[in-house]
Amino acid sequence: MNKALSHQEPDQVPISDFFWGSFVKRWRKELNLPDETNPYTYYDLDWIVTIPNMDPKIQSFETIKEDETEVVVKTGFRTTMRKKFDFPMPEFISWEVDTIEKLEKFEFDDPYDSRRFFEAGDNQIAGVGDGFERNSPAWIETVKKLHPDFPVYGSIIECSECLTRLLGQENTLFWMGMYPDQLGVQINRIGQFYLDCMKAQIKAADGLLDGMVIWGDVAYKQTMLFDPEYWRMYFKPWVKAMIEECHNNNLPVIYHGCGNVQLIFEDFIELGLDAYNPLEVKANMDAVKLKKKYGNKISYCGNNNIQVWESGDKEQIRKEVLFKLNAAKGGGYIFQSDHSVSSNVSGQSYDYIVKLVREHGKYPLHLREFDETI
Template sequence: MGMFDTVGNEKTNLKRNANTLQKLKRMRTALSHCEPDRVPISDFFWGSFIKRWRKDLELPDDANPYYYYDLDWIVTVPNMDPFIRSFETLKEDSEEVVVKTGFGAILRKKFSSPMPEFVDFETDTIEKLEALEFDDPFDRRRYFEAGDNQIAGVGDGFERNSPPWVETVKSLHPDFPVFGSIIECNECLTRLIGPENNMLWIGMHPDRMGKVINRIGQFYLNCAKAQIDAAGGLLDGFVIWGDVAYRNNMFFSPDYWRAYFKPWVKAIAEYAHSKGLMVIYHGCGNVSKILEDYIKIGIDAMNPLEAKADLDAVELRQQYGHRLGICGNSNIQIWETGDKELIRREVLGKLSAAQGGGYIFQSDHSVASNVSGQTYDYIVKLVREHGRYPLNF
């Protein structure tokens, strides 16, 4: 038994029906680069999209796209804040809230805007960064207790006192293949010191920042171990979140990434695999310069492979064959047009990359309110109709 025994003791009470087991088989088969019964489909949905989707399709207030469409996998997010503490409210009125989080980040969330704004950072010098001592990655509060945390609480919505992560996992386990998740080092630094300081300090102090990155990497490797243990066998997969690129290129040199960031991604992926979990890496932007590295690490699928960053699933399949698992890449900007013929060509074109397996259908990032409920409904029906093996369209 692991250090957290309670969930493991309850696992036998969380029965899965034949449909859920079929979804799990579908995911594992696809990520083994074999052809399941049909192409798996899921996505990441903004709260603003879900509200529009309910309104557009005249659905009840509690309707959920994961359940409504019986999607094939879902990801969960524990408390990954370096410091376990409640939000410090600096300002709040009917239009916005400004808080300091467990990353020491000061965030402004305007309720009318889709995403929050980073205003300032508690850690504003490299000396302060080097002196930080993060809270225990094995602290039970991260996994078993409700509380504020930045990643779950401050995004396209604003939520205080997020529910206990383990309770979320247990609630989803009977119905979906459930993935845990962890951020990697650069994703932490973006929230901890901001992208400008991060890139500036890497350029000015590469060795000093390398030592910091290694400390952060060990912290999140330990968080991953603690999270997987806390789940007590209820996870089927693991997502590693980490943006290291923008539309045209990487934020720093591939060699620097390989020296300091890659080893920790590799360690997390290897640990998750040792526990029998599928591993999906989510990294935005044009990551083409290091795709071969992710393949060698053993990542089961890359996500989101943004079309807007000139990545194309069909071309990637031709280039890398079935060494690369693909999760995403359907152009959300085409979805936003609502043009059924354009959307049909986009969906069927990307489905052609699913020949031989190795493909999960999703958008090339996430589904926001620019996409209508009717459009997403149409996309799911297209994938379900034309994504059955053997593919023939």
């Protein structure tokens, strides 16, 4: 991982991913694997991300409804969420912070509170996703368990991700237009809170982290969700501060942001970001084209078309995998999907993908008819 991120060619291209729980269940069943098997250990994948408690309020979920089909809870973001057990992702129903005045009065719990890192408990990001989990294990115990076998990355959300969860996307975008300066003040307050959360996380890990992921969606399929200049004014400084703090602690940084971010991609290069993820293909992101344009100014993580993986077509999967490995020439590429591995990917398809990368991702690369000059 470190060699690839420093634009050197390691022995092979690093590979890992983010897996839906429903995919893992399907993968075990289709490959006839024991119930406790996970893809990270089975394939000896090359890095793994951990999630501490980043909720603004450290509290147990308030259960509003629960039956055999769904659960509705209010979380530490003071957000009400519905998780239908048969559906892959949860639904955001409502937000307690639904006016700019409520946001201005909202009080965040201490970012340095030890419960975020050293105690089990409910938290929205770890607990309400493609699955549903109460009382998530203490983050530090997860780190200690994984560290002997994997490069372990911590993670932190930045301002835009907090706003989506705390206010909702609609309120966030409306308030940018209605109260740009007022909201900007609150963005700066949120930025400081999560910078402090990240500092506390690094301290709590006490040398056990190998890197950091910053989560922050600011774009969709076509382009950015809002004006790039507004991002540069209020969001970019906090991303910069996070990257600098990580680098001061010898931690490389991977930024995970969905959508088409080409309008601000050079900003991330300017900030010294180590790698960008997931580089969604359906949002017109292409790691090979980016590598040709920007070379080793940044590394590229992801960009393998999950829709091709979901098709199960081995010929198309082989073409996609080998072509995107061109971005690994000279280092600077981590192989992953262009978001996460969904339940629509078969166990056999993912098994085939890993074997392709292990075979063709050894240096020097031999990509056959898919070889490109970089």
